[in-house]
Amino acid sequence: MNKNIIYRLDWMLILIYLILVSFGIVNVYSATFSETLEGVFDVSQAVGKQVFFLIFSLFIGMIILAINSKFFEQFATLGYFLSLLLLFGLFVFGKTVSGATSWYNIGGISLQPSELAKVTTALVIASLLSKFQSDLKTPRTLFKIGAYVLLPFLLIVLQPDPGSALVFGAFFFPLFREGLNYTYLIIFLSVLALFFITLSFHFGMVIGIIIMLIFLLYFIFKNLNPRVKIWPFLIFLIISIGFSFSVDYIFDNVFQQRHRDRINIVLGKEIDTQGVGYNINQSKIAIGSGGFKGKGFLEGTQTKGDFVPAQHTDYIFSTIGEEWGFIGSFFLIFLFCLLIFRIILQAEKQTNKFRRVYSYGTGGLIFTHFFINIGMSLGMIPTIGIPLPFISYGGSSILAFSIMVFIHLNFDANRLNDW
């Protein structure tokens, strides 16, 4: 441990972090405000618990800063399997809240291991990629890494908490940065696009669109490189149609009605402001009614009236939109961009591959949460119940993201030192 770490810490990043968590506390306070609230340290209330977890997170954070960076690389695999064990343990000891067995209840405090699994998975992937024989071009490495991501993903899907599981897609970002074939980018984007195209249009039309798009791509590539052959495109076509088929199949047979409804609402296929569309509609009303300046702290009528369900957790952004208006929302988006940019910038400066991949993973995870959560609150993405990092109520979430950021801070501070 180096005592001079204080001088090498990125205080700017810490400042951004502190602003975000404080803003989070303020908005959780407002979203859960009632006359009976005794103060922010009343741990029987949401905001008290949140403050408690924040203090605990800062404490853990300081310990992390004091640990030698080397430790995390050595600990990565063990930590990963420990968190898998915790995920497994849920099937036996887990507490079920609104249908999902995602929590451990320890002395009245709920812990969500899937949040922690994000950190350990980020570490283990960084560790795997930094092994000198690993190469993302080889199927062996790809398969191995795929398995490491898929394992927690599946365990979380089985809870079932598909929203949290989906976040593991964030690991695409560090992998792509480290040389994952462009094909996977195309697949990644195609899967997303196809998913929505399939659900938005009639099946026959979908096939037409796919065929047109693929031939368009073929001719573009043909122009760029006359030696391009047609058969990879034909394979791609068949896979696309097959995928589209399976999306339809999954949508109709695997998804539950509430999932289908959520997606249909965003696609505009259904207009339902009282049933399933209620959350999104109320969130939009809350945000829209905030106007430029917002209604002011504790003045949000939508927030006070509890019109937006889960407003202190997944829909916290609607409180910000209503009470702090465009200024506050813009400020928050700006802060997130700043945070992600800074983390990525610092990751790029790392000469050590382990640390770079880890930091990149952190950036990717924060971005994914940011994108899905705010997109959902603004009614642009189907309801996927994941928290807004640092802001939403949830002890495990704030703890996990704090650990993630503090490990990054440790790595960044020790960039030039050891090794």
Place this chain on the structure above:
Amino acid sequence: MIRRFFLPAVTLLSAFIFVGRLISLQLLNSSYKLLSDENAVIENSIHPERGYIYDRNQKLLVSNQPVYDLMAIPENISAFDTLELSKILAVSKVELKDKIKSARTFSVKLPSFIVGKISKERNAIIQEKIWKYPGFFLQKSSVRNYPVSLASNLLGYVSEVNKNDMKKDDYYRLGELIGRQGIEEYYEHFLRGKKGKKFYQKDRFNRIIGSYEEGKYDVPVEGAQNLVLTIDKELQKYGEELLKNKMGGIVAIEPKTGEVLSLVSAPGYDPNMLVGRKRSKNFRKLAMDTLAKPLFDRGLQAQYAPGSPFKTLNALIALQEGVIDYETAYLCQKGHFYARGMFMECHCRLGTKNNLSSGIYRSCNTYFANIYRRIIDRAGENVEEGMNIWNNHLKSFGLGNYLGYDLPVGKKGFIPDADYYNYWYKKGGWKSATVVSNAIGQGELLTTPIQMANFTAAIANRGYFIQPHFLKSVSNDSLSKVYEKKETSIDSIHFETVIDGMHQVVERGTAKVAKIKGIEVCGKTGTVENFMKINGVKTQLTDHSIFIAFAPKYDPKIAIAVYVENGYWGGRWAAPIASLMIEKYLNGSIKRKWLEDRMLNGSLLAEYEKPYSGEPFVINE
């Protein structure tokens, strides 16, 4: 390079999309602000208690009483004994179930109205048992209370507003109350006060969670006003008792002030009928009664021929126009020929010679036919001019038009003029003899009882009247209406002789029955022919009995007009009733018990049934 910038680029792109979305939601679209207000703000009205109504002596006529509405919050209702509940509520089981069902469709979280206006007695039973029915509770509200059943037509009633009322005045909201008919309608603004508004912040279940913006937009309640009427409760009550089992109206006015002391219309109804749960049923019953017409205010709306009392006005006009003097006399031979082959009967004995005074107290048709023709013919052949002079004099007594009193209903009555006869008989086609019925208050003339009472007051005042009115004062003295003297076109010197004649009517004439010991009563009887169409045939019915009077002769305190439909002659019903009213008002008690008993117990119901019996009947028996 793409690999390095991919994540930052995607982040920046998302941020731009989000900010764009925020601009569209928060800055460009204002509908979300309205939606959130609609969502989150609830407006509650606070209604002031409706004002009380007092009589001229501060005696209570109308107050309020608490009633209870049974409310229910559907989500709190658990299985219960519908049969027992329906029994203690006195509604059918089916009705109760329907109400709960519709409450459930309205909202499971909010209280709904199940059964309204539960009486005090029933409330006691329900209070005892309500614990057995979770989800149900009683909510207090208030309805009109009438300590005495009195003056229903005059007071009016209160009911819930309908769509029309809300369209006319956007003050009203569904379920609020509005005054209907009478004082309740006319002075609605005083009685209701002005409701206050309170804005609350509500949550997504519509539950109130606090005041909105610390009550910045709240509107304070403006209290309702109590009204003091000009009506004398005792006199009003006595009048209603006297007209029991009769049809007709009584209007009594204080001549000096124009204050209406009583306004009786018979048959009336018990104002309590139009309070509470049975209101609409009872109202329909009253409205459907086309025989008795209890909702029809005979004092204000019934137009009768004025009959003989009208002779006093003709006498005054003749004096004013100088066509007669006090000594002008006519010989009456049980009537007279006023044109070839046209004979007007009179009940004077053969060879009676009548001057002004005896003409009045003997009610001599011959005398008045002659002086009327003198009025009409005063401008020689130009009967039109005479007719219009006569018409204008009558108008100055408030006849032929609305009096402008403060109640929502009334009738103009009718006083013909030259144009009217020109229309019917062609110009030049009529003479004074043609229209001679007007001399004795028959013919085309129509007046309402209140108009009769009003011109009686003008005679009592020797030449002026004050617009009759019903409101004396308002509790906060906000009423500053001053009623001005309305001078008639007759000089005051002409009144004394006519008044002497009216005094003689009571002293020795047609209304000796109206004489009161110690009070100089001046009056004039009337007997009015009237007709009805039975199966399309115009049939004469028994005459109306009418009487106008004022007393005392000097410094009059009360002027009164009484109509008793089909009561035969004036001295039979109307004069005794008027006399008893005067005695009651001036002396406070009645000495002539025999007369009072005869009037209170007398019934004309048999007379009223005659035309509907379907058989031939005898009139004036």
